[in-house]
Amino acid sequence: MSQRILVGTRKGTFFVEKVNGRWKPRLAGHIGAGVNFVARDPNTRTLWAALGHGHWGAKLSSSRDDGATWKDAPQIRYPEGARHFLPPPPSETGEGEGAPTIKDATLLKLWCMNFGGDGRIWVGTIPGGLFMSEDGGATFELNRALWNHESRGGDLFSGDGTGTTRWYGTPAAEGEFAPGLHSIEIDPRDPRRIWVAISTAGVFETRDGGESWEVRNQGLVMEYAPNPEDTWAGHDPHAIALCPGQPDHLWQQNHCGVFYSENGAASWKKVSSPGDGVHFGFPVAVDPKDGRTAWLVPGKSDAQRVTVDGSLFVARTTDGGESWTALRKGLPAELAYDVVYRHAFHNAGDTLAFGSTTGNLYVSEDRGESWEGVAHHLPPVYSVRFG
Amino acid sequence: MAHVELTSHLYQFFPTLEGQKIVVDGASVREVVDALEALAPGFAFYVCDERGRVRQHVNIFIESERIQDRGTLTDAVRPDSRVFILQALSGG
Numbered sequence: 001m002s003q004r005i006l007v008g009t010r011k012g013t014f015f016v017e018k019v020n021g022r023w024k025p026r027l028a029g030h031i032g033a034g035v036n037f038v039a040r041d042p043n044t045r046t047l048w049a050a051l052g053h054g055h056w057g058a059k060l061s062s063s064r065d066d067g068a069t070w071k072d073a074p075q076i077r078y079p080e081g082a083r084h085f086l087p088p089p090p091s092e093t094g095e096g097e098g099a100p101t102i103k104d105a106t107l108l109k110l111w112c113m114n115f116g117g118d119g120r121i122w123v124g125t126i127p128g129g130l131f132m133s134e135d136g137g138a139t140f141e142l143n144r145a146l147w148n149h150e151s152r153g154g155d156l157f158s159g160d161g162t163g164t165t166r167w168y169g170t171p172a173a174e175g176e177f178a179p180g181l182h183s184i185e186i187d188p189r190d191p192r193r194i195w196v197a198i199s200t201a202g203v204f205e206t207r208d209g210g211e212s213w214e215v216r217n218q219g220l221v222m223e224y225a226p227n228p229e230d231t232w233a234g235h236d237p238h239a240i241a242l243c244p245g246q247p248d249h250l251w252q253q254n255h256c257g258v259f260y261s262e263n264g265a266a267s268w269k270k271v272s273s274p275g276d277g278v279h280f281g282f283p284v285a286v287d288p289k290d291g292r293t294a295w296l297v298p299g300k301s302d303a304q305r306v307t308v309d310g311s312l313f314v315a316r317t318t319d320g321g322e323s324w325t326a327l328r329k330g331l332p333a334e335l336a337y338d339v340v341y342r343h344a345f346h347n348a349g350d351t352l353a354f355g356s357t358t359g360n361l362y363v364s365e366d367r368g369e370s371w372e373g374v375a376h377h378l379p380p381v382y383s384v385r386f387g
Numbered sequence: 388m389a390h391v392e393l394t395s396h397l398y399q400f401f402p403t404l405e406g407q408k409i410v411v412d413g414a415s416v417r418e419v420v421d422a423l424e425a426l427a428p429g430f431a432f433y434v435c436d437e438r439g440r441v442r443q444h445v446n447i448f449i450e451s452e453r454i455q456d457r458g459t460l461t462d463a464v465r466p467d468s469r470v471f472i473l474q475a476l477s478g479g
Contacts, residue, residue, distance in 0.1 A: 032399075055396070055444040055474040056433040072400070072429055077437035106436040175443070 005353050006047070006387050007361065008035035008343075011379035013049055015067060016353070016361060023363050023374035029070045030061065037343055040387030041115045044136055047387070048073070050110035050123070052174065058110045060123075062137065076123060076131050076140045078105040082147065083156040084127055085165035086178065100165055102156060105129070108174045112343060114184040116191035120209075124181030126173045128152070128198055132210065143210045151201065151215060151232055166233040168200040182342055185242045185250065195240060195250065195265055202235030203252070203265055219268035223256045238282040239342035240265075241294075249291020253281040255302045260321045262291065271321025277308040278315045278324045283345035285352055292320040295327075295347070295368055297340040297354055305339055312336040314352075314368050330371035331362065343383035355381025388412060389419050389464045394473045401427040416447055417460035419470050434472060435460075446475040 005016040007025070013035045015028040034052035041048060047063040049070065060073040085100040109126040116122065121133040123140065130143040148154060154161030169177035183197035192209035195216065202217040217231040225234050236254050243249040248264040257272035257279055272279040277298045287293035296315045300308045307313075311334060314327045338356030345354040352368055355361040359378040362371045391409040398405035404427055411422035417439075424431040434445050441447060441457040448454065448471040454462040464470060 053433075055442065056400070057436065057442055059433075075429070075432055077432070104438055106438055106440075 003348060003351055003386060005346075005361075005363070006038040006040065006383075006385045007355055007378065007381060008038040008049065008383035009355075009359075009379040009381050010034050013038050013067075013070075014375075014378060016363070016374055023372065025361065025375040025378070028067045029063070035382060036110060037112050037383045037385075038387075039113050039115075039383075039385045041121060041137075042387075043115055043117075043119050046137065048113055048121075048137070050113060052109055058107050058125075058174075060110060060137075073137055074139060076107060076110065076125065078107060078129065079142055081157045082129075082142060084147075084178070085153045085156075085161070085167070086176070087165060087168050100153075102160065108176060108178060109172065109180065111172070111180055111182045112184055114186055116186045116194075117188060118191040120191065122184045122186070122194070124184055124196065126170070126180040127176070127178035128167055128181055128201070130181055130184070130196060130210070145206075145211055146196070146204065146213050149204070149213055166201065167198065168234055170199040170236075172199070183237065183240045185240055185247075187242075187247045188244050189247060193247075195242065197237040197240040197252065199238070200234055200236045202231075203237055203240060205265055216265035217268075218266065219261075219270070220254070220259055221256050221270065228256075239284060241284045241286045243286045243288065243291035245287075245289035246291035249286065251284040251286055251294045253284055253296060255280065258284075258296065258321060260294075262320065269321070271317070273321075273324050276315065276324045276326065277313070280305075281340070282342040283340055283354070285345050285347040288347070288349065290318070293318045294321075295345070295352060297345055299339060306337045307339075310335050310337060312338050312356075314354075314364075314371070316368050327364075327368045327371075329369060330364075330373070341382055343385075344381045346384045346386055348386035351386070353384050353386070355384045357381065388466060390467075390469045391419065391423065392469060392471045396474060397430075397433065397472070400433060401430060403427060413464050415460060415464055416449070416454055416456075416462045416470065419464055420460060444475045446473045447471065448473070 007014040012031040013028045016025045037050040049061040051059045061070045062073040063070045082105040086103045112124040123131040131140040133140045151166045153165040167179040170180040185195045187193035204213045221228045237252045240252045250261045257270045259268040281299045285295045312331045315324045353363045357380045361375040364371045388410045413419035
């Protein structure tokens with residue numbers, strides 16, 4: 001089966017297709033625009049791109065002719081009355097100063113998308129919003145149960161809520177310090193069961209299609225907080241990914257390690273191995289069938305955010321994180337400072353692909369054993385998705 | 388009738404406006420933006436956010452004066468005014 005890789009970059013959308021046995025990249029649209037995420041809706045075959053135009057704001061773009069032409073989709077807007085607590089930004093001493101303020105919500109960023117088996121389209125945004133369409137993307141509505149979650153400060157549509165928030169911010173918020181929803185994982189067995197992950201709040205799960213949400217941070221740690229095991233506050237999962245064949249198996253990397261759950265995120269187990277360089281990073285790819293098998297592109301601590309010792313490698317586990325193997329064949333062993341962002345690593349079958357901030361794109365067709373560089377001069381890569 | 392001049396960047400998203408002499412009714416900047424929205428659906432959300440405020444990195448001028456009211460766009464537009472909608476340069 002022919003495979004295609006959809007690549008969102010800081011300066012446009014690219015496709016990487018296999019032509020006569022070779023992976024070949026080409027510009028596919030949105031030249032000059034930031035493309036945070038590109039994905040294909042398997043229900044309708046529509047391609048979607050989440051754009052950030054800088055001056056002109058965040059816009060959804062779609063293509064119904066497989067990328068030949070793109071046009072603005074109906075746009076996502078926060079509804080009238082949508083307000084949120086804005087935490088005080090960190091000061092030079094590291095502490096936020098003053099009380100949170102209440103702010104009218106406006107769309108800062110479209111960050112991720114996913115598609116349910118029931119045809120629903122889900123979009124994650126900044127500030128901390130989850131939007132859903134039940135009509136193929138003609139209209140989107142804010143999920144109010146998550147927006148009004150107690151951990152966030154309660155219902156600000158009808159009042160002033162609880163007066164405080166446990167949701168903090170991300171520097172990815174286009175100039176503000178607001179939370180961002182970057183991961184949406186949908187249970188293939190039941191599209192009403194969804195996990196989302198938010199920087200900075202943590203993981204939440206719904207089992208009723210988004211009518212109610214439970215916090216799922218048990219077992220995660222925050223070494224940067226006074227109470228590192230507090231399950232409410234301040235967790236910063238960089239991305240979560242589930243195993244489609246075993247959806248109770250979920251993975252994430254964050255500031256404080258690599259974490260694995262085999263019980264639907266009811267609890268997480270730290271499975272880092274700093275001696276193997278496996279501790280800090282952004283994306284994770286999970287085997288489609290075996291939830292114990294996952295791949296990471298490790299980085300060197302949140303203080304540096306570069307490759308470990310200037311050497312680019314992929315780490316793979318096949319035993320739920322008990323052991324890790326460094327896969328280096330075809331990847332640069334020195335003077336490589338590629339960082340791979342949270343959406344820029346994906347897999348389909350035995351094929352894996354990742355793109356980096358330095359414009360490199362690598363593909364493996366043998367489960368990570370060997371890698372081929374298929375592009376080296378792309379704009380910084382934001383997202384990589386097969387589709 | 389206000390005479391509207393757009394940064395060429397906006398033609399990338401609204402190619403039907405390119406090369407046109409854009410003349411619209413409007414006694415305020417809000418009315419001018421509304422008229423442009425009618426002419427090119429989707430236009431207003433490029434220039435303003437969902438609360439109707441001019442986006443941070445967009446500038447609107449009436450003749451050579453930057454508009455005062457970026458929140459509700461009440462600045463008056465005279466019948467022969469030229470209105471410029473431009474990107475705000477932030478340096479770099």
